[in-house]
Amino acid sequence: xxxxxxxxxxxxxxxxxxxxxxxxxxxxxxxxxxxxxxxxxxxxxxxxxxxxxxxxxxxxxxxxxxxxxxxxxxxxxxxxxxxxxxxxxxxxxxxxxxxxxxxxxxxxxxxxxxxxxxxxxxxxxxxxxxxxxxxxxxxxxxxxxxxxxxxxxxxxxxxxxxxxxxxxxxxx
Numbered sequence: 671x672x673x674x675x676x677x678x679x680x681x682x683x684x685x686x687x688x689x690x691x692x693x694x695x696x697x698x699x700x701x702x703x704x705x706x707x708x709x710x711x712x713x714x715x716x717x718x719x720x721x722x723x724x725x726x727x728x729x730x731x732x733x734x735x736x737x738x739x740x741x742x743x744x745x746x747x748x749x750x751x752x753x754x755x756x757x758x759x760x761x762x763x764x765x766x767x768x769x770x771x772x773x774x775x776x777x778x779x780x781x782x783x784x785x786x787x788x789x790x791x792x793x794x795x796x797x798x799x800x801x802x803x804x805x806x807x808x809x810x811x812x813x814x815x816x817x818x819x820x821x822x823x824x825x826x827x828x829x830x831x832x833x834x835x836x837x838x839x840x841x842x
Contacts (some may be wrong), residue, residue, distance in 0.1 A: 682762055685767070685770065687770075689771065689774065689802070689803070689806050690773055690774045693770075693771070693801060693806075697778065697788070697801065700715050700786070711792065713791055713794075714792060715788045717788055718787040718799045719784040719785075732780070736780060739772050739775070742772065743768075743773065746768060746769055750762055764809070764814050764817070767806040767807065767809055767810035768810035770806055771802075771803035771804060771805070772803070774803035775803045775804070786801060787799040787804070789805070
């Protein structure tokens with residue numbers, strides 16, 4: 671039985687491919703430039719080689735890094751495919767952001783032995799140096815948290831309204 675790619679699947683694959691391509695091209699470019707000031711004292715592109723896990727935390731073991739990320743990405747992918755009819759397009763797009771960022775950083779770790787970080791806000795914002803893949807992972811998780819929070823609030827309000835209607839019926 672042959673399965674056809676849907677427009678949605680093509681969109682999601684395209685999003686993942688574009689994010690990976692953008693991240694990898696920028697990493698290659700910045701490695702050749704080494705450092706460039708975008709906004710003086712605010713934003714610099716400066717190469718940093720992250721040999722540990724997320725934001726410099728954790729093990730520098732390539733095997734553990736790759737294994738952990740493959741498991742996480744596998745769980746996300748399995749969720750998207752197993753729950754396909756219950757997961758809306760918006761959520762799938764944000765999950766694709768996470769998948770793309772994870773794949774791109776795993777590619778770095780496998781190909782270079784480290785993840786290339788280069789976006790540096792310096793003293794303006796106390797953040798570690800990060801890359802485009804990290805940015806998409808963060809956007810994905812924050813958006814998903816917001817979607818779930820919004821859904822939870824709607825459910826809570828709906829139940830509260832239902833209970834209020836039941837109370838009105840009981841009082842009559």
